[in-house]
Amino acid sequence: MDHVVVIGAGQAGASCVAKLRNGGFEGDITLIGAETAPPYQRPPLSKAYLMGDMPLERLFLRPEAFYADQDISLRLGTEVSAIDTDAQTVTAGGEQLRYSDLVLATGSVPRRLPAAIGGDLDGVFVVRDLTDVDAMAPRFVTGARVLIVGGGYIGLEAASVASKLGLEVVLVEMADRILQRVAAPETSDYFRALHAEHGVDIREGVGLDRLIGEGAVSGAALSDGSTLDVDFVIVGVGIAPGTALAEAAGLTIDNGIATDAQGRTSASHVWAAGDCASFPYRGARIRLESVPNAIDQAECVAENIIGAGKDYVARPWFWSDQYDVKLQIAGLNTGYTHVVTRDGGAAKSFWYFKDGTLLAVDAANDPRGYMIGKRLIEAGKSPDADVIADPSSDLKALLK
Numbered sequence: 001m002d003h004v005v006v007i008g009a010g011q012a013g014a015s016c017v018a019k020l021r022n023g024g025f026e027g028d029i030t031l032i033g034a035e036t037a038p039p040y041q042r043p044p045l046s047k048a049y050l051m052g053d054m055p056l057e058r059l060f061l062r063p064e065a066f067y068a069d070q071d072i073s074l075r076l077g078t079e080v081s082a083i084d085t086d087a088q089t090v091t092a093g094g095e096q097l098r099y100s101d102l103v104l105a106t107g108s109v110p111r112r113l114p115a116a117i118g119g120d121l122d123g124v125f126v127v128r129d130l131t132d133v134d135a136m137a138p139r140f141v142t143g144a145r146v147l148i149v150g151g152g153y154i155g156l157e158a159a160s161v162a163s164k165l166g167l168e169v170v171l172v173e174m175a176d177r178i179l180q181r182v183a184a185p186e187t188s189d190y191f192r193a194l195h196a197e198h199g200v201d202i203r204e205g206v207g208l209d210r211l212i213g214e215g216a217v218s219g220a221a222l223s224d225g226s227t228l229d230v231d232f233v234i235v236g237v238g239i240a241p242g243t244a245l246a247e248a249a250g251l252t253i254d255n256g257i258a259t260d261a262q263g264r265t266s267a268s269h270v271w272a273a274g275d276c277a278s279f280p281y282r283g284a285r286i287r288l289e290s291v292p293n294a295i296d297q298a299e300c301v302a303e304n305i306i307g308a309g310k311d312y313v314a315r316p317w318f319w320s321d322q323y324d325v326k327l328q329i330a331g332l333n334t335g336y337t338h339v340v341t342r343d344g345g346a347a348k349s350f351w352y353f354k355d356g357t358l359l360a361v362d363a364a365n366d367p368r369g370y371m372i373g374k375r376l377i378e379a380g381k382s383p384d385a386d387v388i389a390d391p392s393s394d395l396k397a398l399l400k
Contacts (some may be wrong), residue, residue, distance in 0.1 A: 002027030004305060005090050005097055007080050007245065008105035009033025011042065012274030012294040014061050016103050019302035021070045027100065029072045032092050036077040037130055038064045043291060046127045046157055047321055050137055051165065059130075083249040085267040101269050101305050104257055105298060106242035108275040108289060113149070113235055118211025123232040127154055128239075139232045142166035147220050147230045149208050151178030153320045155236035156191060160322040162234075163198045170228055171200060174207035184339045186350045187362045191322065198323060241276045241287060254278055256287040261311040263301035271305065273298040281314055286332070290318045315378055328367065330374035331360030342369060344391045349373070351388050358382040368395060375399055 004020060006013045009031050017031045033039065040059040048054035067074040075092065082091040083102065090097045110126035113119030125136040139146070144167045148155045151173030162169045175181070177188045195202055203222070211233060212219035220228045241256035252258040252266035256278035263271045263279070274294040278287040288297075293314065300312040318329040336352040336359050347366035351373065352359045358381070361373030372395045376383060383398045 002100040003030070003098060004028070004101045004103065005030045005032065005099040006103040006105055007032050007083075007090065007092075008107055008242070008274070008276075009035065009039045009074070009076065010105060010107050010274065010294070011039070011061065011291055012105035012107070012298040013103070014039035015295045016105060016273060016298040016302045017067075017072050018062070018070070019299040020305065021072065023303055023306050025302075025306055029070075030075060030097060031067070031072055032075045032078050032080055032090075034077070034079055035129060035131070038062075038067070038074065038076065040130070041291075042129070043319075045130065045133045046154070047161060050133055050140065050161055056130075080245060083245055083270075085249055085251075085270055088269060099269070101271065103298075103301055103305075104246055104265070104270065104272040104276060105274045105294075106245060106257075106272075106276045108239040109242050110235070110239050111237045113208070113211070113237075117208070118213065118217060119235075121211055121213050122216040123213070124211065124217055124235065125232065126235050127158060136232065136234070140165050140167060143168065144231045145229060146170075147172070147208075147228055147233045148236060149233065150236035150238070151175070151180075151202065151204065152182065152236055152238065153179070155234070156195065156322055157320060158234045158236060159195060159200050159202075160198070163195070163200050164323065169200045170203065170230075171195070172203045172206045172208060172222060174223070175204070177204050178202060182333075183362060184333070184336070184350055184352065186339050186341055187364075190348065190350075190364060194323060194325060239275070239289065241278075243276060246272070246276070254285060258285070262304045262309065263297065263312060264304075271301045273301045279312060279314070286314075288314060288316055290316070292317055315374075317374060325364050326367075328363045328370035329360065330363075330370055331358075331377040333360040335359070340385045340388045342366075342388050342391055344369075351385075353382070353385065356382055372396060372399060 017029050039061045078093040080092045110128045146162050146167050148171040159169050159171050179188045207223035209221045211217050246257045257272040259272050259277050259279045275289050278285050316332050320327040333352040340351040342349045349363040349366045349369035363370035387393045
């Protein structure tokens with residue numbers, strides 16, 4: 001009997017098992033998750049859920065009964081300790097499961113501060129799963145002092161929630177500017193001004209030397225010689241692909257679990273999808289940390305297990321919610337040479353070009369700009385920069 005085992009009950013794992021059944025797979029399916037909650041959405045964790053605007057049940061991707069109804073064995077609170085690719089077995093919760101195909105949807109793990117600089121003190125948090133958010137939620141009280149380490153999207157989203165709830169927020173970013181790794185200076189400027197309007201103290205070019213406290217964090221010493229009194233700390237310094245199991249099993253690792261265009265890893269009958277997987281893209285190898293990628297790649301793997309034989313075609317897009325601003329990002333800006341700003345007042349977008357080729361768009365409260373930019377990128381069309389820069393121009397005409 002065919003038996004597909006999926007390790008990782010996040011967005012990619014849940015999407016994979018649902019697609020298998022939807023696609024007509026009639027064998028056994030087992031979905032294994034380390035957490036005790038059924039598969040849930042992660043983006044609202046640090047926003048609507050943390051603010052109390054979304055109850056736990058609304059986080060769930062599907063009602064828990066779905067898995068039983070679809071004859072999917074859902075094993076929660078279960079750690080996988082080993083994979084044997086020769087015997088085609090997985091050791092989970094002390095039990096050995098044999099698979100005909102194995103899907104690794106092991107996601108990513110947050111980078112933490114070293115214990116040597118106070119990273120293990122009580123009151124130091126990362127934002128990754130329900131346990132993290134449930135642990136920090138009681139600290140979000142008016143007047144509390146929070147230090148956020150890292151000026152990427154995770155850190156900025158945490159800052160916006162903390163500010164809205166009335167906390168005193170200091171954010172430090174070691175690089176010259178916030179979002180330096182992922183966005184142009186124009187996008188950084190936009191969000192720096194937005195956070196300043198809401199009272200967030202952003203300090204760029206300033207690192208964390210060490211946290212201060214006996215058992216629990218009470219302060220921080222910064223690289224510019226200043227010190228802060230803090231009640232708690234949120235660390236948002238990036239994530240790493242969850243490759244430990246794959247490495248131990250001898251799979252090829254290259255900025256994640258390396259797959260071919262269809263999602264196969266270096267081991268027979270073993271596939272990977274989501275944050276943990278790197279794959280071929282336009283002559284290079286990339287890894288995408290996003291919900292859309294987790295869904296699309298996992299569904300492609302499911303179809304290929306059934307026999308579709310199709311390559312995964314990535315259409316990179318991302319989003320971030322901060323205050324009343326929804327940022328939507330289409331494409332990848334790697335290698336851009338210049339940025340064109342389209343300023344429509346409340347709606348603003350930043351268009352990345354490599355010479356004359358459109359690579360990506362950052363659209364802030366500009367859904368039309370995002371939608372049209374996304375369609376242009378997917379079609380391989382590059383508009384005239386002067387047309388983009390003129391807020392009175394008809395963007396839709398560019399699609400014709």
